[in-house]
């Protein structure tokens with residue numbers, strides 16, 4: 001019987017950075033990521049949702065070791081763009097479930113979020129692809145999150 | 158010479174839905190996606206960023222044909238959760254660049270955002286994985302977006 005979810009991964013080395021309240025207009029995302037690229041910062045996830053105003057936040061994750069430099073760059077970019085600020089957290093973890101064809105199984109995300117929710121773990125950010133669902137949580141919750149997901153998806157067998 | 162970006166794809170059949178201002182606490186994401194799974198709705202992208210308050214928005218994309226049912230479900234869930242509302246847009250398009258090993262080339266996202274920004278196209282939402290960078294834009298901008306990205310990444314050759 002083929003598994004929909006083949007495994008769960010946990011990245012404790014992840015840090016989150018967010019540039020807050022940038023003008024929501026063409027060319028802004030380009031400026032943010034050009035400045036990071038020029039500093040040779042490897043970006044893992046980029047997450048931007050929509051907002052109900054003319055400003056937006058752009059969040060992304062990097063290796064923890066890069067966070068100090070990222071904060072410095074983002075504060076410069078924020079000043080240049082007239083953004084509202086920069087937020088960051090080194091103490092996050094990225095929990096991901098992976099599996100081929102997950103996207104055609106509507107219950108998979110609900111099951112993962114259910115494992116975390118039932119364990120009392122808050123999901124701070126969510127990003128998905130066809131083969132991966134990633135949740136950003138607090139590092140302190142990572143161990144319990146892994147156990148909860150292993151159990152919910154019967155990954156121990 | 159190996160290309161970092163192997164292609165660009167455009168999904169015009171995408172629609173966006175967002176449940177707005179849900180309590181940012183454990184168990185909420187589970188309730189949202191369980192209700193969608195029970196209706197057998199296939200979810201493409203899920204995007205949730207962080208917010209500076211105790212509420213959050215959860216955005217996701219579905220096939221356009223599913224949007225009416227999704228809105229109905231989301232309004233029920235929003236009422237049950239005491240959420241602030243539901244937003245949706247059928248007239249969005251998902252533009253994605255794909256390529257193996259994109260994530261280790263810091264300039265790739267900046268280049269894609271630059272192609273769109275220089276074409277005056279607003280990026281409404283962003284979601285990434287190791288092999289794909291996806292931007293949600295207005296459907297009306299899709300043709301120009303494809304051309305701009307083809308040109309910037311020299312994909313016509």
Ligand SMILES: C[C@@H](O)[C@H](N)C(=O)O
Pocket residue numbers: 022023024025026027028029030048056057058274278279280281
């Ligand atoms: C916020 C940022 O993504 C902006 N909408 C842009 O297109 O660059």
Ligand SMILES: C[C@@H](O)[C@H](N)C(=O)O
Pocket residue numbers: 117121122123124179180181182183184185186187205213214215
């Ligand atoms: C907003 C929603 O994702 C919530 N934080 C949860 O964990 O379910």
